[in-house]
Amino acid sequence: GAGVSQSPSNKVTEKGKDVELRCDPISGHTALYWYRQSLGQGLEFLIYFQGNSAPDKSGLPSDRFSAERTGGSVSTLTIQRTQQEDSAVYLCASSAGGGYTFGSGTRLTVV
Amino acid sequence: KQEVTQIPAALSVPEGENLVLNCSFTDSAIYNLQWFRQDPGKGLTSLLLIQSSQREQTSGRLNASLDKSSGRSTLYIAASQPGDSATYLCAVRKPSGQGNLIFGKGTKLSVKP
Numbered sequence: 001g002a003g004v005s006q007s008p009s010n011k012v013t014e015k016g017k018d019v020e021l022r023c024d025p026i027s028g029h030t031a032l033y034w035y036r037q038s039l040g041q042g043l044e045f046l047i048y049f050q051g052n053s054a055p056d057k058s059g060l061p062s063d064r065f066s067a068e069r070t071g072g073s074v075s076t077l078t079i080q081r082t083q084q085e086d087s088a089v090y091l092c093a094s095s096a097g098g099g100y101t102f103g104s105g106t107r108l109t110v111v
Numbered sequence: 112k113q114e115v116t117q118i119p120a121a122l123s124v125p126e127g128e129n130l131v132l133n134c135s136f137t138d139s140a141i142y143n144l145q146w147f148r149q150d151p152g153k154g155l156t157s158l159l160l161i162q163s164s165q166r167e168q169t170s171g172r173l174n175a176s177l178d179k180s181s182g183r184s185t186l187y188i189a190a191s192q193p194g195d196s197a198t199y200l201c202a203v204r205k206p207s208g209q210g211n212l213i214f215g216k217g218t219k220l221s222v223k224p
Contacts, residue, residue, distance in 0.1 A: 042217065043202075056210065056211070099145050100212060101157065102156075104153060105153075
């Protein structure tokens with residue numbers, strides 16, 4: 001596609017449930033990133049995929065968070081046993097080595 | 112550890128004014144620097160990308176400069192318009208060209224008609 005696509009755009013879930021967030025990067029972009037933006041906070045790096053290399057998971061806040069990237073394209077961020085502090089906008093970006101292109105994000109609300 | 116700071120945190124100006132947003136970073140070893148715009152409830156829109164070897168980039172009414180040695184970048188907006196109201200974010204990339212961008216907390220700009 002022409003841009004980075006994220007789905008769903010909004011997700012409301014009950015505390016303790018698992019959620020999956022999807023990111024479809026720009027075709028041909030080898031690098032894919034997940035960030036989190038909490039209310040009033042800056043962007044927090046979560047995880048980075050580059051080609052076939054092992055992902056950089058250094059930003060994941062806990063072992064409840066995981067992500068995978070299938071076939072070097074679509075990525076899924078999974079949050080298990082969601083907590084209220086997981087409420088945030090989750091942003092995905094892709095890059096071909098120059099600038100980043102971001103998706104519109106998924107707004108996650110844990111109630 | 113690279114840290115990015117943006118000053119001011121918020122800025123309100125009347126329509127038509129020229130303005131400057133500031134970004135500073137602690138480690139001058141960067142691959143590139145990118146300015147983004149974020150509208151409320153939206154994702155990030157890339158405005159300008161400056162490679163480490165460049166001094167400035169221009170797009171329409173926007174001009175971004177980079178002084179790598181002093182760890183500073185500025186975003187100049189000419190003849191501001193109410194539609195420019197948004198949060199402006201500055202981010203730097205590691206020297207290897209890989210890895211995550213490190214963001215500042217942004218400057219929230221309000222342009223009053």
